Amino acid sequence: MNDTPGWASPGSPSDGREPGASGPAEPADRPGTDRPTQPAEPAGQPGAEPASPGAKWSKEQPPPGQWSAPTGPQTPGQTPPPPAPPHPGWGTPPHAGPGGPGAPGGYGGYGGWGSGWGGPPPAAKPGVIPLRPLGVGEILDGAVSTMRTYWRTVLGISLTVAIVTEIIVVLLQGFVLDDTGSEALDDPNATLSELGDALADTTINSGVIFLISLLGTVVATALLTTVTSRAVLGKPVTAGEAWRDARPQVAKLFGLILLLLLIVAGILTAGMLPGFAVSATAGGESGVALTVLGFMAAAVVTVWLMVRLSLASPALMLEKQGIKKAMSRSAKLVRGSWWRVFGIQLLATIIANVVASIIVIPFTFLAAALSGDGVSGFLEGGGDFGWTFLVVSGIGAVIGSMITFPITAGVTVLLYIDQRIRREALDLELARAAGIQAGPGSGATAGS
Template structure:
């Protein structure tokens, strides 16, 4: 008889009430006759049946074989019912597939691995994009006093610097040249250079604010992952020893970006000096475009250096190397997630800033129509201050999103590569060393 649990060969149970082992007269060739072979159960040493020999006298109609509904030997005439299933084998539990009634499981109630533990804002396992975004928002919602206090302080400082740059640099730029069809190429180049410089400075200030927010909110997010509260004072005490290194990292990343841009623009500048601006302008623009692509690739590789520096207490160069190792092989994923977070933050900021922009235009003297028709050089201090208030509110909300996604992305990459979830589970006091709640 076949000993495979749950399945038995057709005809293995005795038919016609004949007991197993009962024998009848043999045929002329020493083998059992057709009637006997149909009723006698096959033994392990028997040869396979010859073609044309029936399994039993009474065959069921074709196409009506079905899977067994119990353990082997159950349901035969004169046999006792099988014992109740043990912990390893047995009938499938009722209720549905996946351990809820599916046949063939190794044990009763098997439905796949248990869910990962979630002591804080994220489950302790590799995360999806939605879970990263939800974790950042949950951190801001759970620890809103600490998060918004840090974000508000950084937003005010960065916006004051941005307003001063726009008022003294961008306000002096003669942007009316851009609307003058008779302007020379040199005048256009000077204005474009001023605008690019001011835009680069504004972007640098925003980058400093974002990186600083990421660093200061790293402690808050790491505690939120473990389900533990944190105050602004605790976040500051944890980040203070690494503040100088953090600004050194920011300066180094900025110098790298500027150096790449200079190398990309250098061939066009040399051609412009030797053959004229008309000849070298296109080459300069192409070089800057190539430099921007390479700088973006490099900055994504170093994008996890800030949380690495703050959480692992590493040096600047070591943190950059660690970031490059964590991002290696996942560049597109890291880039896509950070780009999505940046787009979401930009949309949220725009929803908040646009009403303040129109309000600033209404109070600036020329009204909304004047704001739409005027150039950048006509923007006054009233407009900059009122719109700056809107930017502060927008940054106060968007800083935690971008910073939280960066920190959680760092944790996710370490979970995927270094099984950080086990250490986090032990730190959070989760039962079981594997972070799943199993002992």
């Protein structure tokens, strides 16, 4: 039975006889005979072929290819009308007795076709995700499965980057960066000049630590993006292979993240600038209120823009694009799915930070108890925290980063792949790359 477009679906005899039953049946047409305006209903639906060779049709059958439905008088040589469209509900078996529509072996149930439609075949899954549009749980599970399946590579990369980054931070905090600024900020008798100098020192210290942490995050994201993309195809990759593949794009990725940070700083400054101007000229509460209002408006714009550009990193790494092209690709992929992308990334960030906090907080309290004025001094914001505090808390930070890096990077990469599957049918290309035959039986479906 062929169900391609243009073929009529099998129908049921109007006189109650089953296909192949004995008894005469008049054909719908005889050569050279005009049909009546209201013909009697034939044994099968219009366009249907005889159900079996045993049906007693007239011996004077029209030649093959000229069979037509009884739609009125037909002149010789006239092109037969197209067959009727498939019956609504084709594939949904009605309730019928043996031999009827939907019954095993009956018309409409030939070979089990109408006896039960179980839906499309499952999507192929060569790696950590099925090759079809993904749900939220599948994206999160794919990130965790990547870390669990390729734990040697994933945890090796995360641990190495976290250790190197944290060693640099601890050494800078212990030898170069001092905490005199924080002491001046805690002193109620400090002069305005001392507060300004302390604020500048604290800002510089925080900025240096942030840049070092950012550099480590960029390297970890670049390497883990390569690992996750291979995990989707079920192909393992070593840390060396990941570095060789990601190395040409690392500088561009660092430039991309710096550019995004500059954009954020520019938006926030522009939002608060009117309030600063009012405070400098008129002063009073109006300037403060305008500054706060401008900051809130700028924060909303910043969140919207950062979500829109959140897929630029995997686009840059996997498509080998430049910075500008990667940003435009991200904006195109997120268009129309902003809330979905925002929700998934927010959920992944919350999960990663909760897991990291469960690990980091105990190490922080342990470090405070082993140094300075103890936990009470740490809670009060004072105390002298030396090398013991820096080392113990640094160990906790390393373990936390080792877990958060794979989750955040993996979710971003899988979200990028999911958006391309939905918009560009990337699942077909992934199936071919994984050596899977793309077709009805493979489960590789076009994106929606």
